[in-house]
Amino acid sequence: MGLPKFLILFLFAATVAWRQQQFPGLPSLSEGSSLTVEKESDLLVSPNGTFSSGFYKVGTDAYCYAIWFTNSTNKTVAWMANRDEPVSVRGSKLTLHKDGNLVLTDGVGSTVWSTSTFSNAGVEARLLETGNLVLINQSKGVIWQSFDFPTDTVLQSQRIVKKTMLVSMRSQGTYLSGYYNLKFDDTNVLYLIYNGPIISSVYWPSTDATVFYSKRTPYNSSRIAILNEAGQFRSNDNLNFNASDYGVVPKRRLTIDYDGILRLYSLDESTGLWEISWLSRSVKACQVDGLCGEYGAQVVFNSNDPEAERNRNWYMKYLIGFVGSFAVIEALCVGLTWWYLFGKHAHEELSNIAGYMALAMDFKRFTYAELTRATGNFKQKIGKGGFRTPQNILLADHLEPRVADFGMAKLFKDIHGIRDSYLAPEWMMNLKIDVKADVYSYGVVLLELLSGRSASSFLSTGGQYNEYNRLVHWVTEMIREEGLEKVIDPRLHHEFNTKLKRLMKVAMSCVQEDRKARPAMSKVVELLLENDE
Incomplete structure (x- = not known):
């Protein structure tokens, strides 16, 4: 015998009313x-x-x-x-x-x-x-x-597929799209990527070794990953893990946080708080690109592990040796250049050097009386200095070069004369940066020495010069239209000879737009010493 229709309607209405009261x-x-x-x-x-x-x-x-x-x-x-x-x-x-x-x-x-x-x-x-x-x-x-x-989170039973991309929040409490992504790339591997305003790079799994080192595989092209109800994450590239509280009870979410770390969270409904039930142990905070500054990085060792301690000692020795070697090579190259230009006639040209340095480095020598008048007996501030390049290359006795404020430019976001004047084109185009970028900067310094023109002085020029380095463009055009002789600074008081030609050839090879066409610094030294008697 069926229930009366009015009773069915009453039960339905009561159910709806109870649900609305509860939710x-x-x-x-x-x-x-x-x-x-x-x-x-x-x-x-x-x-x-x-x-x-x-x-x-x-x-x-x-x-x-x-x-x-x-x-x-x-x-x-x-x-x-x-x-x-x-x-x-x-x-x-x-x-x-x-x-x-x-x-x-x-x-x-x-x-x-x-x-x-x-x-x-x-x-x-x-x-x-x-x-x-x-x-x-x-x-x-x-x-x-x-x-x-999805935005920055994957829920249980939600699939990550070929077109899926998670994008982190901009910062804690700021829901704008941030700079960290999780997605499958063309090699069928699920990657964490920093996609910043200046650089973009993969940071997990590490690109220092093959994906097989991280126990991943690129051979499955299905590009599917899923977090199931029990807290298991399974991906076609072999990225597999379980929640620490494995089971079907907790509600979970997999989120790429604003700091670029991928974490699995489980909800404690009794408190409303989230607990981390998984995160990648191979990703440390400062190893995430951009998190410790644009070019920041952190190397973490376990002090309780003897092997890690040996690795740390080896790493620090290697790092100190590399930085020291580069500084020596740079100083040597600058010194050789000055020796070419002034070594044999230094005693005759000390008076000309002051004028040349004033032109190239925008410096003028003031007497004490002039400074007293200009500052009102040192009571009025008339300006302040700043860090520029290569004005930090100073000359000691016998014209020996010294590099001052080495590395201090890294502390400043934007320094007049650096971004457009001395950086290689790959810095501006978000390309890979290697030692050839330093070769380019050395070439710009060499062009300044030969031409008597400061690279930073071209920044205010509103003409047709190349946006990456106007000095390089100017030298190239002058050589093409009027010849090499018109480029050389007349203050050098040298006849146009094979040494100057060789120096200009070295400088132009260092400032090639294609970094693969630039010589190594060891080759630069070899060219500078070639046929030197």
Whole structure:
């Protein structure tokens, strides 16, 4: 005997009322309906209330449409629609149009974000218990889902595929897209990548060795990875791991955090707090590109491991030896250049050197009386100095070169005369940087010595010179149009001879735009000493 119809309706109404009391919000959004920023109760809630979806405050009068864990402290976000273009409170809304398109508009009605979907079969929006926001037609087919467009987080049962890319937050509490990515590359390997405004590079797994060293494999081209309900992560490239609290009970999320570290979190629903249940032990904080400064890096050794201690000692010896050797070679090359130009006539040309250095280094020698008058008996500040290159190459007795403030330029973000004047083109084009970049800088210094012109003086020139180095461009054009003699500084008081030709040949070979065409510094020394009697 069936239940009376009124009793069925009563039980259904009671169930709906109980659910709304337990999980405030809507189970779905039908065509023509909207969620607004002004009404905090305008939410979509998953069947068991694990996830909520609505407008999430990201700043002063700034909101993003998001999905978050309902029972977590501070409503931890799992997905955002418009993370890089927040909307204001007044007039902004999310609407499911009758053509099946879910659209987010701002206060003036402009479209900020949409699913770009179309269906005439009747569509509704639902938030599933997995945290997946879906558009479903009348035949229960999914025509769009948020799982296909993740932000910085992957949820349980959500797949990472060929086109998937996780993008970190910009910083803690700032939901704008950051600089760290997780994605499959063309070699079928899941990589962590730093994609900054200046450089871009892979930092996990390490590129110092093959992917096989990290127990990965590039041979499976399916490019699929998934975090299952039990806390197992499985990827086609052999990146496999389990949560430390393996099991189906905790809710979990895999997030690439703002610091570039990939972490698996498990939710303690009794406290609403997250606990780390996995992270890559092979990634240390300062090994993540950009985290310890643009070019910062950290090498970490275990002091309790004798082998690690031996490695540390070897590494430090190698590092000190390398830096010291490079400084010696650089000083030697500069010294040889000056010896070529002035070595045999130094006693006759000391008076000319002052004028030459003033031209090349923008320095002028002032007497004490002049300084007293200019500063009002040293009471008025008339300016301040700064770090520039190669003005830190100083001359001691007998014209011996000395390099001052070695390496201090690294402490400054932007130094007049460095970025455009002395850096190799690969610095400006985000290409790989190696020792050939230093060869280029040496070549610019050599051109300054030969031409008597300061590279930094070309920065204010508004002409047609090459954006990477105007001095190099000027020398090249002058040689092509008027000959090499017009480039050499007349203050040298040398006849145009084979030595100057050789020096110019070395300088021009050092400033080749293609770094592969530049000689090694050992070859530069060999060329400078060639046929020297």
